[in-house]
Amino acid sequence: MKNLLTALICLASINSLAQRFTVTPQGLRDSKDTSNTYLMIQSPNAGAKQLYDGALKYINENIPDPQKAITEQIDSTSIRFDVYVPELLIYNNSGAKIGIEAFYTTDLRFFDGRFRYEIINLQMKGQGTKYKLLFQGGFLEAYIVYNRKGKLFKTQTKWDIEDYFNNQVDKLASYINKN
Secondary structure, three states: OHHHHHHHHHHHHHHHHOOOEEEEOOEEEEOOEOOOOEEEEEOOOOOHHHHHHHHHHHHHHHOOOHHHHEEEEEOOOEEEEEEEEEEEEEEEEOOEEEEEEEEEEEEEEEEOOEEEEEEEEEEEEEOOOOOEEEEEOOOOOOEEEEOOOOOEOOHHHHHHHHHHHHHHHHHHHHHHHHO
16 A cells, blocks of 8 residues: 555656646647647657657557658658547537547657657547637637637536647657657
């Protein structure tokens, strides 16, 4: 029991130091500095080439049709790849449950000891509908997370988006750091 408690405390402290995305009315931002649209993930003792190679290996093993998904690739410097998520989350629209699909591009930039992780071109929309899911907007124009005044409207949706993208960061960072 004592070992379990120690392990949980260690995991909590590691998790609290990790960079995380947060959803704001302006979109995905670094939770520690919301002026940043990207996270800087620390990978001590790893060079840019090693991080690049690890990310490329991860993409080839985990992204469907990686040759088509990779849209930019500069050896040891950067990789961009497109991702389609058929069901990012379920949006509760006054009791109606609507599946939200997402299309986005992940932009990775590599440096010695760290890499930059950014989500660009994020588009979310209701499955089978014309309505988009927007970070901020009006009730009648789209599904929204925040209203026009910047007040949080859908807490669960905010959490679901954060969970998805933070899990993606964790998976990639863990994979790169163990290889």
